Amino acid sequence: MIGSLSHHSGRSALALGAFYLLLATPIARDWLEASMSRHMLVQMPLLVVIGIIAARLVPVRVQDSLLIRFGGAWPCVIAAMFASSYWMLPRALDAALTDPWAEVAKFITLPFLVGFPLVLAWRRLTLIGRGFVWTNFFSMLAVLGWLYIVAPVRVCNSYLVNDQENAGWYMVIASVLLFFWWLGTLLVGGGVGPDKPDQGGSGGTFA
Amino acid sequence: MATYTYTPVPDQGAKAGVLAYLVVSCVVLLLMMLFGLLMRMEQAQMISIGALWFYKIMTLHGAGMVGIVALAGAAIMWHFLRQYVDLSTGIFMANLILFLTGVVMILASVLLGDFHAAWTFLFPLPSTSMGMWSPGAAALFMGGLLVIGVGFVLLHLDIARAIISRYGGLGRGLGWPQLFGPDDGNAPPPAVVASTMVTIVNLVGLVAGASILVMMLVNLYVPSFEIDPLLAKGMIYFFGHVFINAVIYMAVIAVYEILPRYTQRPWKSNKVFLASWTASTIMVMFIFPHHLLMDYAFPKWFLIMGHIIGYLNTFPILIVTGYGAMMIVYRSGIRWDMCSRLLFVSLFGWAVGAMPAFIDGTITVNYVMHNTLWVPGHFHTYLLLGMVAMVFGFMYYLTKPNENAPDSALDIAAFWGFVIGTLGFTMSFLYSGKISAPRRYAEHLPEWVPYDKIASYFVILLIASVLVFIFRFLTRLGLASRDYQRASLARSMAT
Numbered sequence A: 001m002i003g004s005l006s007h008h009s010g011r012s013a014l015a016l017g018a019f020y021l022l023l024a025t026p027i028a029r030d031w032l033e034a035s036m037s038r039h040m041l042v043q044m045p046l047l048v049v050i051g052i053i054a055a056r057l058v059p060v061r062v063q064d065s066l067l068i069r070f071g072g073a074w075p076c077v078i079a080a081m082f083a084s085s086y087w088m089l090p091r092a093l094d095a096a097l098t099d100p101w102a103e104v105a106k107f108i109t110l111p112f113l114v115g116f117p118l119v120l121a122w123r124r125l126t127l128i129g130r131g132f133v134w135t136n137f138f139s140m141l142a143v144l145g146w147l148y149i150v151a152p153v154r155v156c157n158s159y160l161v162n163d164q165e166n167a168g169w170y171m172v173i174a175s176v177l178l179f180f181w182w183l184g185t186l187l188v189g190g191g192v193g194p195d196k197p198d199q200g201g202s203g204g205t206f207a
Numbered sequence B: 001m002a003t004y005t006y007t008p009v010p011d012q013g014a015k016a017g018v019l020a021y022l023v024v025s026c027v028v029l030l031l032m033m034l035f036g037l038l039m040r041m042e043q044a045q046m047i048s049i050g051a052l053w054f055y056k057i058m059t060l061h062g063a064g065m066v067g068i069v070a071l072a073g074a075a076i077m078w079h080f081l082r083q084y085v086d087l088s089t090g091i092f093m094a095n096l097i098l099f100l101t102g103v104v105m106i107l108a109s110v111l112l113g114d115f116h117a118a119w120t121f122l123f124p125l126p127s128t129s130m131g132m133w134s135p136g137a138a139a140l141f142m143g144g145l146l147v148i149g150v151g152f153v154l155l156h157l158d159i160a161r162a163i164i165s166r167y168g169g170l171g172r173g174l175g176w177p178q179l180f181g182p183d184d185g186n187a188p189p190p191a192v193v194a195s196t197m198v199t200i201v202n203l204v205g206l207v208a209g210a211s212i213l214v215m216m217l218v219n220l221y222v223p224s225f226e227i228d229p230l231l232a233k234g235m236i237y238f239f240g241h242v243f244i245n246a247v248i249y250m251a252v253i254a255v256y257e258i259l260p261r262y263t264q265r266p267w268k269s270n271k272v273f274l275a276s277w278t279a280s281t282i283m284v285m286f287i288f289p290h291h292l293l294m295d296y297a298f299p300k301w302f303l304i305m306g307h308i309i310g311y312l313n314t315f316p317i318l319i320v321t322g323y324g325a326m327m328i329v330y331r332s333g334i335r336w337d338m339c340s341r342l343l344f345v346s347l348f349g350w351a352v353g354a355m356p357a358f359i360d361g362t363i364t365v366n367y368v369m370h371n372t373l374w375v376p377g378h379f380h381t382y383l384l385l386g387m388v389a390m391v392f393g394f395m396y397y398l399t400k401p402n403e404n405a406p407d408s409a410l411d412i413a414a415f416w417g418f419v420i421g422t423l424g425f426t427m428s429f430l431y432s433g434k435i436s437a438p439r440r441y442a443e444h445l446p447e448w449v450p451y452d453k454i455a456s457y458f459v460i461l462l463i464a465s466v467l468v469f470i471f472r473f474l475t476r477l478g479l480a481s482r483d484y485q486r487a488s489l490a491r492s493m494a495t
Helices: A002-024 A026-033 A036-057 A060-070 A073-086 A090-098 A100-122 A127-150 A161-187 B016-043 B050-081 B089-112 B135-167 B176-180 B190-221 B229-263 B271-283 B300-313 B316-329 B338-360 B363-369 B374-399 B409-434 B449-475
Strands: none
Touching (some): A002 A036, A002 A100, A026 A036, A073 A100, A127 A161, A127 B190, B016 B050, B016 B089, B050 B135, B050 B190, B050 B229, B135 B190, B190 B229, B190 B271, B271 B300, B300 B338, B316 B338, B338 B363, B338 B374, B374 B409, B374 B449
């Protein structure tokens, strides 16, 4: 059983690595980074998702020891919030397109400083902690979308104003849809999280 | 078919946190009432504080009253809900600390920074003060509201956590299995159903409110990031209306929990009760457009929705609660004391107070009435004689010396003073609305002044009565934390 699980995890890790490399290919990068909406709302979230899946493939006891080494759940959440906030800056988007080192940094930080630590922390967060992260994310995503819609100037040198407006509207729509999805999970009782921070929990749900 | 029998439950004393909430509520409520009196006396030309102070006081009165009734409602909800689910005292106290921090910020903004754009802080007024206040003062006010909102988000997340842990989901907290399936009699008690509803609607409202507050803070310092004023007004009223509606849904838990203790009859979480709360969970989020009916630039469907849902939402919980209370009390042999009186009259105040809003929610009436004193007449009735009466009823319940303790003549006089004072004061508002006296005007025409004077006298009677209520609560505070039988059993039950 353990052997088959490891085998399964190994194949998943391989597939994940292949997908990660696929995203890094020039063709995929060119296509995803050609529009602001795809860059911000497809490529970057996919990189975060890769970090999330990677963390879930790590055995639980390794996750636990990493979490202890990183100082607990909240340092991980704060690291994820800061790293993701940086990549929300228009200047960071421009840098990723013009400076190869910034592009490399994006491919490393989004999976490993956002997705990965969030999964480590998530198992230890109660519904209050998770709810705080989610409600903060929804309202800030909506506000960021609004900023992109009403900005009087082109915020990224690399993208046109209409692309910027589209990205803004997608962010507002995404925040509303995600909010109601989250509320729905509370209504039907999914994704509660541990009742107390020290009770562990499966970490199998996002909500 | 489920059968319902009353199972006696012991009267629990309040935790220190609940008492801290109530003491803060008493102090702020009294202060805000005095501010209200000053405004009415200014309009009545009995004093002369000037327009600047009028609008500063109006801003404090509005924001302060909304905040403090929410705090008092939260105390009632938390006190009873914790008897069913495991709530966090730390989060409850964090909310109080954040609330007080927000209050200090708002007080500084208004008293030191001269901010006076009303509690509605409608865009673009906070950022276009024409030199009357600084951007810093506006930011402090909106930041204060944001801090208070964060506290309530935490409180509601904790309530959601506790209800989900106990019942398995907020849908189950609303009793959906019993509502949509066979009623096995195991639906959550009314306190849990009401708390679930309040948690859902307030989380939605507070996220929208936080978003518009941050947007306006950005606009305050970078005006080139423009906000659509209609969008801003819609979001502010969505958040504000949901929040102020939720306070009475928190406070009504006192009625659900305390009246059955007096009459020894159960408050049933039957299908009708559950259906009304589920319906209102949805509708309360869509009724705010009745405040926007004069904004013709809004899409027509949006305004018609506000009209229709405004009509529909007036009734479910109100009828279920009012009818339920009458059924519980009818021929029960209830022994009336200050607590049961105040709780019962609160349902009258809620019902009567909802009617002017129902009328004002009609588009053709709204065009004429909405910017008159008719609207303050509505919300002062349902908040004062409805919600605040529930809070004082709860305070009398907590501090009643024993189940047979008689009320003093002073308390009974204060009760009638409260009822008559509130009715006289709110009727003056409503009548002023009828004769087209506008709301939010510091100076009134001579034709309106007599009604302002009448209102001021009734407010003095009201405040005198409230002073008695608060004095009684504070002097008996030591009793409030003890566990003992408080409710006077109905005569048929008493030995």
